[in-house]
Amino acid sequence: MNNAKNKTPMATLDPKMRCTHFEEVALGYTEEEARAEAARCLHCAHKPCVSGCPVGVDIPSFIEQIAQGEVDKAYLTITQTNALPAVCGRVCPQEKQCESRCVRAIKGESVAIGRLERFAADRALSERSSAPTPPPSNGHRVAVIGAGPAGLTCAGTLAASGFDVTVFESLHVPGGVLMYGIPAFRLPKPIVSAEIQRLTDLGVKLVTNAVAGNAFTLDSLFTEGFEAVFIGTGAGLPAFASIPGESLCGVLSANEFLTRVNLMHAAEESYDTPLPNTADTVVVGGGNVAMDAARCARRLGANVTLLYRRTRAEMPARAEEIEHALEEGIRLRELAAPLEVLGENGTVRGIRCTEMELTEPDESGRRRPIPKENSEFVLKADCVIMALGTSPNPLLTSRTPGLVLNARGCIQTDENGATSLPHIYAGGDAVTGAATVIQAMGAGRQAAHAIEKELLK
Amino acid sequence: MYTLTKRIQLNENTVLISVKAPLVAARCLPGQFVVLMVHEKGERIPLTVADYDREQGTVSMIFQSVGGSTRLLAQKKCGEDLFAVVGPLGKPSDLQGIQKAAVIGGGLGCAIAYPVARALHEQGCETELIAGFRSREQVILLEEMAAVSKHLTLMTDDGSMGEKGFVTDALRRLLEQGERFDAVYAVGPLPMMKFVCRLTESYGIPTVVSMNSIMIDGTGMCGCCRLTVGGKIRFACVDGPEFDGHAVDFDEAIARNTAYRAQEREADCRLLRKAEEHE
Structure with a gap:
């Protein structure tokens, strides 16, 4: 047990140097630092941190695995519920989520959950030791619109359960806000590409340069044989x-x-x-x-x-x-x-x-x-x-009759992401308005479970 | 993917290309555009679709190789691939109920005016077509435009072909002769569209213009293509590219289209070097 009141510090580039280039500012933990930080976890029986995580990562378990030096296992624990851990470890507002519930934070600083997540993910991505293989197909086809955090998470969750998933992206690269919005010094683009590679390893198909609402409609997707659609088109319209x-x-x-x-x-x-x-x-x-x-x-x-x-x-x-x-x-x-x-x-x-x-x-x-x-x-x-700020892009929603929106142009859904139209789900900023990466991922995961339940019943 | 299936040099620096892009060809309508990238590190270039072939899965665009990126595009040969073609983008032309129209194209704008005129022709509309160019060397699509109009007036600034004068001269003459139209469609340089609109406004004739703003994504995300229409901010990529010409703030649009001129000159030098290395 490490009784230090504060988090193990993480090295950052010198501010005077770093403001001349786009290299990543926060350098991540070494294995030694990670194990020291992991030893600060109290392993509370009621796991308050987990309830603060929108995708419900089993935080105490993966931290214990890091403390034991079993980084590979820690990564597998995280990826059971989080499709993009190297991204989340960097851009999640942990101080408002998991870390805000940490018992350690009552006297001192919380355990550095985000930094530990990043450590496990970076290690796995750099070694590509745990490249996943597609599970046996269940024969059901799902279309996902938008390759941002919500769509990628929904796709990854469904693919892991054996669904045949195709993601349609309007830009020439997948990633959404992770590619066009968040700068490289906070989120290096090879990290995003590596996370997406993991999803394609799982069997997710990606179609870039495909604008929903223009190049195809939701109706045309159902005609092509997709049985459910997830809309994760984000909130891209600038104010x-x-x-x-x-x-x-x-x-x-x-x-x-x-x-x-x-x-x-x-x-x-x-x-x-x-x-x-x-x-x-x-x-x-x-x-x-x-x-x-x-x-x-x-x-x-x-x-x-x-x-x-x-x-x-x-x-x-x-x-x-x-x-x-x-x-x-x-x-x-x-x-x-x-x-x-x-x-x-x-x-x-x-x-x-x-x-x-x-x-x-x-x-x-x-x-x-x-x-x-x-x-x-x-x-x-x-x-x-x-x-x-930004608001949801009306490109697809304005061309989908019957899809109920709220006064701010956000798609209305129930708590499972189901929209007013049958077999059509939505999540992320398209539903909430501009919010965080992890909230969008939580919604993508929730909808994936609802789609799975609907199609496999 | 996105293989060039046709390349025709229409005049010294105007080129027609057809590209394999089945997703675009399947649903494209007159008035819409694509965004294309010549290579992986290229600019996203918006180009209005001049024609499409749903069976072949191809779309055609006409462009002038004037800047660095369009020169790189002009160097592509049949059988070579573009990095990306995305579309159809923007709203299609709203031609419903138009029985008598004047379609006006200025220079390269004829490439955009032509598919509108053809669609009008196909719905039985009586179309006056006025096409203007700087001089005879720039003239394009003459036979095509003649085939889809009741009457075609060709104007050149220097009188080297057709009549000497501007498209507005020809339109004014028609209006003064008592001709009236359900709508006027004007596509060309911003000043040309501005003066066409000024003329038609005094006759109370609804006039549609197609705005060629600077864009990046073409899907409403960047706001780079914004313009003021009827006192409100509108995005050419998703609210347009066609707008009520009498409501467009042309002077602002003219200023905005110069936004990256200095950088473009510098980038052009860089790109032209690149283009020359390819040649």
Whole structure:
């Protein structure tokens, strides 16, 4: 037993060095560090951590296996319920989930469950020791729309039970937000590819460049012999601030900026997609996407200012992401909101802002910001990135008559992911609106179980 | 996958290609577009579909090899593969109930105007076609357009073929002669569409334009193709590419299409080097 009050530290790259390239910031545990950290687990009989995990990973068991040096077994334990452990170990907000329930956290820090998950997954992926083989087929065909976290998890869960699963993806690579959204310094792309490779090893078929609603409809899938469909099309439609000047050249949605940098590799010489000017970049927003955009711009050499209308305490981004961003030299301008993007000859030159102050809490429980009188100021900018959230993409839903949506355009489902249409399930951001990778994975897994129950009854 | 089955040089820098893309060909309708990538590290290029063959599973696009990426595309030979072709994207043209129309194409816009005119022709619509080019060297699709219209007027800026003048001159003449249309379809450079719309607005004739914005994904994700229509933000890729021309803010669209000009020049140099290495 290791009685240390705090987590075993994990090495990170030096902030001064790392903000010049896209190498992964957090370096992961060595075996020695992992075993030391695993020895901090108290193995509580009631397993509070497991109830905090959207996919129900048997956390105490895999931690015990790591403590015993049986990393292969730990990986198998995790993958029984988690299709993408190397991804989750990196991008899950563990501090709000499993780790928030850890008994260790009452006096000190929780066990570093996320770091241990990452350790087990990275080891297995690097050795490819446990490449899965497809189980015997049960003869049932399921279509999954969208190769993001929800769709991949649903596909992996079904394939592991012997279903014949085909995933349709509109982009030229699978992965969804894991490829176009989350930058390489948080989630290296070979890790995503390796996790997806594991799913294809299991027998999952991938069809890229296939836009649901346009190239095919849900009806056409049933005609082709699929018996159930899972919709995991995410929440990809970016919001804008509706302020004057937002259509100037140099104003981008965070989605556009991140897609250019991550998916299209615009900053790399051998790729053809152009990169916007980013010498003086202002990022508007306080979520994880805003942090990702700001840190990418920083790595491209930009002077970056984050504009957020509340204070750091109310920012929806993970504490660790905010900390990393500030370490890298990104300036945070709290209590400030944009009023107008200023331009010259159609191109951004600056942004006019106002200071804000906080009043009583609103329906979200956070204190409502209002503009402070006579507090306007102008920031110089040649790039303004709007990271104001996203909503579900209506491409497929608008072409699927009878599919019931809520007022925000999200697909309505029951607790198992069943939609208003027979044999059609949905999950992830398409149902919840923009949320986390692991919540989407939880929904994908839930729906997979419901599909299995329906088709095998 | 995505094998080139046909390549025709229409003029000095305009090329028609047909590509094997069964998913696109199966459902494609006039007005829709594809996004293609020439190679794995290439740009995603949006191109409107000029024609499709459902049986062969092929789609045809007409493009000008003016930038780095389109020059790389123009170098592809029959039998070679493209890295990606995705579509059909965007909404199809809404041609329902149109019995008399004017279809106006400017330059490369004729490649997009032609399938609209053909679809109108097939539904029995009486179509005036006005095609404009800089000069005779740029003229494309003349016979094809003539075959699907009641009357074709060819305009060139320098008078080297057809009549000298702009497409708006020809349209104004028709309108002044008392011709009226259920709808006008205008596809071409942004300034051309802007002036066609200004003209038809004074006659109260509904006018549809096809917007060729800069795009990445083409599915509503990046917001790069946004434009202001009727005071609201619209995405050309999913809300368009066709819009009510009288509601489009053309001046803003013209400014936005220059967004990556400096970078494109630089990228073009890089790409042109690449293209030259291939040649």
